[in-house]
Amino acid sequence: MHDFQIWLVTTIGGRSVIADVMRTAWAWPLAESLHFLGLCLLIGGVGSFDLRLLGVGRRIPIAAMHRFIPWGLLGFAINIATGTLFILTEPDQYIYNPSFHFKLLFMTIGGLNAATFYLTSYRRIFGPDAPLDAPRRAKVIAAISLCAWIGVITGGRLLTFYRPSACEGPQTSLLLTCAP
Amino acid sequence: MNIDPFLAWVESTALSQWVVGSPSMFAFPGILTLHAIGMGFAVGVSAAIDLRILGVAPNVPLRELRRFVPILWAGFWLNAVSGVLLLIGYPTKALTNPVFYLKLTLIAVAMVLLVRISRQVFATGSGASLNPLDQPISSRLRNLAIASLICWSGAITAGRLLAYTYHRLTQSH
Numbered sequence: 001m002h003d004f005q006i007w008l009v010t011t012i013g014g015r016s017v018i019a020d021v022m023r024t025a026w027a028w029p030l031a032e033s034l035h036f037l038g039l040c041l042l043i044g045g046v047g048s049f050d051l052r053l054l055g056v057g058r059r060i061p062i063a064a065m066h067r068f069i070p071w072g073l074l075g076f077a078i079n080i081a082t083g084t085l086f087i088l089t090e091p092d093q094y095i096y097n098p099s100f101h102f103k104l105l106f107m108t109i110g111g112l113n114a115a116t117f118y119l120t121s122y123r124r125i126f127g128p129d130a131p132l133d134a135p136r137r138a139k140v141i142a143a144i145s146l147c148a149w150i151g152v153i154t155g156g157r158l159l160t161f162y163r164p165s166a167c168e169g170p171q172t173s174l175l176l177t178c179a180p
Numbered sequence: 181m182n183i184d185p186f187l188a189w190v191e192s193t194a195l196s197q198w199v200v201g202s203p204s205m206f207a208f209p210g211i212l213t214l215h216a217i218g219m220g221f222a223v224g225v226s227a228a229i230d231l232r233i234l235g236v237a238p239n240v241p242l243r244e245l246r247r248f249v250p251i252l253w254a255g256f257w258l259n260a261v262s263g264v265l266l267l268i269g270y271p272t273k274a275l276t277n278p279v280f281y282l283k284l285t286l287i288a289v290a291m292v293l294l295v296r297i298s299r300q301v302f303a304t305g306s307g308a309s310l311n312p313l314d315q316p317i318s319s320r321l322r323n324l325a326i327a328s329l330i331c332w333s334g335a336i337t338a339g340r341l342l343a344y345t346y347h348r349l350t351q352s353h
Contacts, residue, residue, distance in 0.1 A: 043224035071228075
């Protein structure tokens with residue numbers, strides 16, 4: 001994995017038109033603001049649906065509440081786009097950052113968890129005789145989803161406190177958490 | 181009015197020095213993280229209500245979204261508390277920056293808008309109906325929802341810009 005990380009950082013290199021634009025005075029703060037707005041859309045869309053599955057607003061049909069999900073996905077898409085801008089500009093600050101590794105881990109959990117929901121619970125919840133109370137499995141998935149996205153926010157917010165420093169001596173961890 | 185002595189006093193308190201100086205991840209980094217999580221739930225739920233008013237998820241009975249308002253307030257209070265702690269940590273940084281007052285004003289307006297929206301859609305009538313069609317949405321209500329989304333976007337942008345627009349970090353810097 002170390003070689004892959006080093007390869008990623010050197011390949012991206014932070015040298016591109018995008019990186020140059022991102023280094024202008026306003027681009028980075030603007031992209032950060034969009035990243036925070038996307039976060040709110042994600043929680044507002046996906047988080048609200050999770051809360052509904054867990055029993056908040058239990059008189060709202062679950063299928064009706066699901067119409068908020070595309071707005072959560074829009075927020076996620078905004079954050080993938082702006083997040084990519086950050087990585088393209090300062091690759092080493094993310095690829096070697098343990099907080100970023102945890103952020104990616106929680107994103108993966110959130111994604112696999114959502115896939116599990118659509119594969120296992122979707123039909124029962126959205127079928128013709130859908131119950132107002134979600135089945136227990138869907139509730140567990142909703143709780144995992146909320147925890148995963150809170151984990152993603154935490155990993156993102158702590159990035160600046162785990163900035164990778166220069167490596168000293170041989171590295172034995174699974175992922176490289178310092179700049180070689 | 182010179183508030184520097186007051187700012188210097190705040191910075192001299194043990195709480196301020198713990199927020200800023202403690203190596204614990206539960207101090208400054210943890211408070212910042214709670215501030216971002218609270219934002220996600222407060223603004224996220226508020227935006228969902230606004231979007232519903234503007235026609236998203238039309239089969240959701242608008243009145244029933246009131247069950248989500250406590251989550252919104254929980255996020256708001258989490259951010260009020262974490263925000264005050266961050267302010268105690270860096271009072272000079274915030275209080276000498278006009279953008280900070282802009283952020284607070286936008287949040288205040290957004291919360292006033294929420295209360296006005298709540299009065300219109302959550303408090304009227306007796307007994308909840310599951311028929312969404314009995315909730316005609318006035319253009320006035322739509323305007324409140326649009327204003328709410330604009331205020332939250334502005335507050336978030338102003339908040340993010342605080343890291344870039346301050347003139348003085350602390351009294352000693």
